Amino acid sequence: MPESAHRRKLRILFASSEAVPFAKTGGLGDVAGSLPRALKHAGAKVAVILPKYGTIPEQYRSQMKHVADFYVPLSWRNVYCGIEKLELQGLDFYFVDNEQYFKRDGLYGYGDDGERFAFFSKAILEAIVKVPELACDVLHCNDWQTALCPVFLNEFYRGAPQCADIKTVMTVHNIKFQGQFGDNMLSDVLGLADIPAARDQLHGDGNSINFMKGGLCYADALTTVSPSYAYELQMPYYGEGLDGIFRRRSNNLTGILNGIDTTIWNPKTDALIVANYSSDDLSNKAECKRALQEELGLRQDPTRPLVVMVGRLTNQKGLGLVRYAMDGIMKRGVQVAILGTGDADQEEAFRYFDSRYGDMMCAKIMFDSDLSHRMYAGGDILLMPSEFEPCGLSQMIAMRYGTLPLVRETGGLRDSVIPYNKFTGEGTGFRFSNMNADEMADTLLGACEIFWTDPDLWKSLQVQAMGTDFSWKKAANQYMDVYHGLHPEVIRYNKRRD
Ligand code: ADP
Numbered sequence: 001m002p003e004s005a006h007r008r009k010l011r012i013l014f015a016s017s018e019a020v021p022f023a024k025t026g027g028l029g030d031v032a033g034s035l036p037r038a039l040k041h042a043g044a045k046v047a048v049i050l051p052k053y054g055t056i057p058e059q060y061r062s063q064m065k066h067v068a069d070f071y072v073p074l075s076w077r078n079v080y081c082g083i084e085k086l087e088l089q090g091l092d093f094y095f096v097d098n099e100q101y102f103k104r105d106g107l108y109g110y111g112d113d114g115e116r117f118a119f120f121s122k123a124i125l126e127a128i129v130k131v132p133e134l135a136c137d138v139l140h141c142n143d144w145q146t147a148l149c150p151v152f153l154n155e156f157y158r159g160a161p162q163c164a165d166i167k168t169v170m171t172v173h174n175i176k177f178q179g180q181f182g183d184n185m186l187s188d189v190l191g192l193a194d195i196p197a198a199r200d201q202l203h204g205d206g207n208s209i210n211f212m213k214g215g216l217c218y219a220d221a222l223t224t225v226s227p228s229y230a231y232e233l234q235m236p237y238y239g240e241g242l243d244g245i246f247r248r249r250s251n252n253l254t255g256i257l258n259g260i261d262t263t264i265w266n267p268k269t270d271a272l273i274v275a276n277y278s279s280d281d282l283s284n285k286a287e288c289k290r291a292l293q294e295e296l297g298l299r300q301d302p303t304r305p306l307v308v309m310v311g312r313l314t315n316q317k318g319l320g321l322v323r324y325a326m327d328g329i330m331k332r333g334v335q336v337a338i339l340g341t342g343d344a345d346q347e348e349a350f351r352y353f354d355s356r357y358g359d360m361m362c363a364k365i366m367f368d369s370d371l372s373h374r375m376y377a378g379g380d381i382l383l384m385p386s387e388f389e390p391c392g393l394s395q396m397i398a399m400r401y402g403t404l405p406l407v408r409e410t411g412g413l414r415d416s417v418i419p420y421n422k423f424t425g426e427g428t429g430f431r432f433s434n435m436n437a438d439e440m441a442d443t444l445l446g447a448c449e450i451f452w453t454d455p456d457l458w459k460s461l462q463v464q465a466m467g468t469d470f471s472w473k474k475a476a477n478q479y480m481d482v483y484h485g486l487h488p489e490v491i492r493y494n495k496r497r498d
Helices: 027-041 113-130 148-157 185-190 196-202 211-218 227-232 243-248 284-296 319-331 344-356 369-378 394-400 411-416 437-453 455-466 472-486
Strands: 010-015 044-051 065-074 077-088 091-097 138-142 167-172 180-182 208-210 221-224 253-255 306-310 335-339 361-364 381-384 404-408 430-432
Touching: 010 027, 010 113, 010 472, 027 044, 027 091, 027 138, 027 472, 044 113, 065 113, 077 113, 091 113, 113 138, 113 148, 113 185, 113 211, 138 148, 138 472, 148 167, 148 196, 148 211, 167 211, 167 472, 185 196, 185 208, 196 211, 208 211, 211 243, 221 227, 221 472, 227 253, 227 411, 284 306, 284 335, 284 369, 306 369, 319 335, 319 344, 319 437, 335 369, 344 361, 369 394, 381 394, 381 437, 394 404, 394 411, 394 455, 404 411, 404 437, 404 455, 430 437, 437 455
Parallel strands: 010 044, 010 138, 044 091, 138 167, 167 221, 221 253, 306 335, 306 381, 335 361, 381 404, 404 430
Antiparallel strands: 065 077, 077 091, 180 208
């Protein structure tokens, strides 16, 4: 321990392009909505910073207070930046305001996304320098949208006393999205063209630059959202071209499994489901299933295993296997219900199955958070045959509702679902290993066999699944370990509690 060590709260600035309840397109939004609060409970002083999107609900926008404004240098530009603040349930959220960049109908998918998030990343550092309440020990960045923070910090801001001792953590939520843009941005937007180290480390394929790559090279510590994904990222199959960097930095890479919000997702108190239940008394789950079958126009038959899927309809989610196996599954009298939106061809395929299989298959091609609660509560099995899955939340939510997940052994699915072991009776779900539709269908029909023939075993698996601890507390303590590893001079404020 350094001589000057002292006990105080470590100050964490959590930078994210989305956070529930303000803006969400995927898992990152959920994480940024829950983890900072858990970090606060674990003994950190936490603030969250995100863009002030035009889509943030008015109820929050109207409560925001103006804190500061200044101009952010972006190569030859000087761009206006306002900082607004909102305290929500004891946690401080700061919003980077620039209407030209962020007052739009959506979060991403615009031609100038590179410039928008380069601005966001640089604005965060300017804000740390100019707004005293944003002083921090650790700047925690997430995915490509904030990956330039460590780059800008080291190349432009180390001289500022507010930034001299800041350490950076870069968390990868999904390596598929890296923020790749034309390399003209280096001079035109980032102002980094004359710095060889930055140029080299941001350089992507051909004439491109890669924001994520820059973040991975410059950040002090790297984390990702499950231990298995941390391992997989080092392999060419999963690393999406950056596996070499993950291998090189494997000593600084930690996999920490996400949690879920256990107050929102709780079958005992959930007001969005027709009847509440718990692992002590599961009887009302049958009513949830009946009501879901009714709502979805499925045959109201308790003897049919009801397989549900909730999620984005994209290739990542292994939907090719489901499409291939659908006929066989249907022939065995199993019901399938899907809630999701995504790629047009996937949506079309499941609409087709819906019309083809009448009251045995239902595809709801929409985003409906309320319905997702009823799907998790009413299903018997949640199918998630993902090709890759950094963490995955759906399988954890399903377990909480006693809906047994059937997953492919990858990433967070592997780390969160204990496969049924017929010798010990242990298990919280079912797993298969290869991207093979027959293997998936066999595992599914094996699970259905238990559903049909051994209700006591089924119930025991449900109880084990519901008893799993998916709260954020454990993850928060692991992040605290990472932060304190970067700042050994600060003694932990709260003793670690698991
Ligand atoms: P990813 O982050 O890859 O999209 P996750 O499983 O980590 O997948 O998180 C997805 C989250 O979004 C879950 O909370 C899931 O319930 C929710 N979700 C996804 N699609 C829908 C939808 N169509 N309607 C309601 N909720 C959805």
